[in-house]
Amino acid sequence: MDNSEKLVQMVLAIALFVALMGLVLLVAGRARRRADLWQSLAFMVPALLLLTVGLIYPAIRTGYQSFFDRTAENFVGLDNYQFVFTNDAMITVLRNTAIWVFLTPVLSTFIGLVYAVLVDRSRVEAAAKAVIFLPMAISLVGASIIWKFVYEFRPDQQGIEQIGLLNQVLVWLGAEPRQFLIGEPWNTLFLIVIMVWVQAGFAMTVLSAAIKAIPSDITEAAQLDGLTGVRMFRYITVPSIRPALVVVLTTIAIGTLKVFDIVRTMTGGQFGTSVISYEFYTQGFRTLNTGIASALAVVLFVLVVPIVVYNVRQMRKAEYR
Amino acid sequence: MSAVIPTPAVQEELSHLEPATISGRARKRLTSRWASLAALIIAVLWTLPTFGLLLTSFRPEQSLKTTGWWTWFTNPELTLQNYDEVLYGATALSTYFINSIVITIPAVIIPVTLACLAAYAFAWMNFPYRDTIFVAVFALQIVPLQIALIPLLSLYVDAGMRGSFWPLWISHTIFALPLAIFLLHNFFKEVPAELVEAARVDGAGHVTIFLRIMLPLVTPAIAAFGIFQFLWVWNDLLVAVTMVGGTRDVAPLTARIAELAGSQGTEWHLLTAGAFISMVIPVIVFLALQRYFVRGLLAGSVKG
Numbered sequence: 001m002d003n004s005e006k007l008v009q010m011v012l013a014i015a016l017f018v019a020l021m022g023l024v025l026l027v028a029g030r031a032r033r034r035a036d037l038w039q040s041l042a043f044m045v046p047a048l049l050l051l052t053v054g055l056i057y058p059a060i061r062t063g064y065q066s067f068f069d070r071t072a073e074n075f076v077g078l079d080n081y082q083f084v085f086t087n088d089a090m091i092t093v094l095r096n097t098a099i100w101v102f103l104t105p106v107l108s109t110f111i112g113l114v115y116a117v118l119v120d121r122s123r124v125e126a127a128a129k130a131v132i133f134l135p136m137a138i139s140l141v142g143a144s145i146i147w148k149f150v151y152e153f154r155p156d157q158q159g160i161e162q163i164g165l166l167n168q169v170l171v172w173l174g175a176e177p178r179q180f181l182i183g184e185p186w187n188t189l190f191l192i193v194i195m196v197w198v199q200a201g202f203a204m205t206v207l208s209a210a211i212k213a214i215p216s217d218i219t220e221a222a223q224l225d226g227l228t229g230v231r232m233f234r235y236i237t238v239p240s241i242r243p244a245l246v247v248v249l250t251t252i253a254i255g256t257l258k259v260f261d262i263v264r265t266m267t268g269g270q271f272g273t274s275v276i277s278y279e280f281y282t283q284g285f286r287t288l289n290t291g292i293a294s295a296l297a298v299v300l301f302v303l304v305v306p307i308v309v310y311n312v313r314q315m316r317k318a319e320y321r
Numbered sequence: 322m323s324a325v326i327p328t329p330a331v332q333e334e335l336s337h338l339e340p341a342t343i344s345g346r347a348r349k350r351l352t353s354r355w356a357s358l359a360a361l362i363i364a365v366l367w368t369l370p371t372f373g374l375l376l377t378s379f380r381p382e383q384s385l386k387t388t389g390w391w392t393w394f395t396n397p398e399l400t401l402q403n404y405d406e407v408l409y410g411a412t413a414l415s416t417y418f419i420n421s422i423v424i425t426i427p428a429v430i431i432p433v434t435l436a437c438l439a440a441y442a443f444a445w446m447n448f449p450y451r452d453t454i455f456v457a458v459f460a461l462q463i464v465p466l467q468i469a470l471i472p473l474l475s476l477y478v479d480a481g482m483r484g485s486f487w488p489l490w491i492s493h494t495i496f497a498l499p500l501a502i503f504l505l506h507n508f509f510k511e512v513p514a515e516l517v518e519a520a521r522v523d524g525a526g527h528v529t530i531f532l533r534i535m536l537p538l539v540t541p542a543i544a545a546f547g548i549f550q551f552l553w554v555w556n557d558l559l560v561a562v563t564m565v566g567g568t569r570d571v572a573p574l575t576a577r578i579a580e581l582a583g584s585q586g587t588e589w590h591l592l593t594a595g596a597f598i599s600m601v602i603p604v605i606v607f608l609a610l611q612r613y614f615v616r617g618l619l620a621g622s623v624k625g
Binding site for chain 1 (some may be wrong): 392449469
């Protein structure tokens with residue numbers, strides 16, 4: 001296909017969709033005024049149909065396939081799950097996922113919160129926020145490239161200069177350059193830095209809005225009581241925005257559980273850096289082991305559910321306070 | 322604040338407090354100087370990596386592969402050669418750029434439209450099991466999309482869609498719907514009931530109310546979600562690599578760049594320029610529509 005052909009395809013697809021929706025609305029509009037049920041169906045069926053065929057059915061099928069072998073033909077009981085929880089490589093994957101899910105939300109939220117407080121009501125607030133916020137707009141692939149360049153390593157030899165910033169800093173400090181992405185287990189931490197770099201902006205935006213919503217009589221009363229700086233932060237700011245903090249922490253945790261792009265772009269899961277969502281991709285789409293991949297997807301689902309439930313309940317609480 | 326006449330006891334306390342307040346003010350100025358420094362350090366840490374990559378993408382291949390970008394300040398040289406090569410050379414990023422556009426536009430329009438219709442139905446129409454179905458749709462936000470990918474792919478293969486844009490358009494639509502319906506429902510619900518009643522009395526049906534009254538009123542919400550979906554689809558890698566692989570016909574920019582990053586002997590002159598080409602559109606969209614984006618963010622979102 002050449003480019004113009006693709007654009008024509010796109011326009012045709014949109015036209016087809018618009019025509020289809022127009023037809024649905026036209027038919028629904030013609031229905032007699034009492035035929036409410038038919039109208040409701042016309043409004044809902046397209047979305048519900050897609051969700052049933054494209055989400056509910058596949059999810060059930062994945063759960064079913066997790067009890068079958070790699071070709072999805074022979075029933076193997078719980079073997080796939082046993083493999084996921086006992087195989088050495090898989091234990092590393094689970095360990096890494098745990099580190100990711102713990103560190104990323106905590107670090108991003110902490111940095112986002114501190115920064116939100118620091119720039120609050122300063123003259124350059126909007127610009128200062130945009131700087132931290134911008135990484136949210138770019139892809140995790142792009143963010144990974146940015147950091148891959150920071151971590152880039154060149155062998156420590158005469159006449160060879162470092163081109164990665166971090167190693168150059170090490171050299172300036174008189175230390176030896178090192179391969180940040182290869183040494184286990186520290187390489188996982190260097191990958192987490194990227195996610196923190198991206199997510200801190202999200203944390204900052206939500207928390208900054210929460211800080212601005214603290215009633216001014218509370219802060220004024222605290223100021224009269226002589227609270228300033230760190231103590232103000234500790235005793236007034238943090239307790240007042242607790243619900244927002246929980247929402248931010250859990251939202252980032254959910255996003256982190258599914259992180260796939262960073263591992264794939266930075267290391268391809270090598271050097272002991274793989275996580276569940278990346279392992280799912282390797283098993284399901286590289287080594288074509290449907291059984292294990294399905295089991296991993298189910299594990300991911302089971303891990304996400306409690307966090308989402310907690311997140312939603314906190315969000316409700318924050319809304320109806 | 323109500324004025325309080327200080328009693329002698331309080332006056333005594335106040336005079337006692339006076340010096341503390343002064344030193345407190347001094348301390349505040351001090352912390353604020355440290356605070357500015359801390360904020361500055363964070364801001365620099367957050368920009369420097371991007372700046373380094375941007376500068377590198379404009380340096381000649383030979384220089385950027387042998388020296389760090391910071392040497393540019395003593396030896397300034399700029400070129401557009403890398404961009405030219407990555408776009409129109411063997412990497413052919415211009416083709417993938419078009420692919421990204423062709424993938425993204427329908428993958429925003431279709432789910433937003435379908436979600437508007439469904440959200441209106443859940444908010445303003447009466448039908449059996451309405452609330453149950455709505456809760457079910459809401460709960461679907463939990464499902465991580467990984468759990469649907471493998472069976473979904475075999476559905477596409479069976480339908481003979483593999484290798485076209487349809488798997489991407491449909492998948493992105495499906496994965497967007499639960500959150501989109503939920504968010505838009507909340508906004509539709511906020512429209513005053515009197516407005517709808519008045520239109521009904523005038524003889525307007527659901528279709529008219531939806532098109533003439535609802536859509537114009539919830540445009541900001543639609544914009545907020547539209548930006549979310551745009552950034553999400555444009556930046557997506559997982560759906561792209563699982564549904565279409567890296568084929569030149571349909572794969573988006575992200576898939577191609579991830580592939581470049583993984584190849585042996587990193588071609589930094591292509592990778593730096595390529596990365597920025599993939600960032601241009603989302604950054605422009607984001608900066609232009611930041612207000613809506615922040616509003617969408619604060620409306621709360623958990624995306625599968």
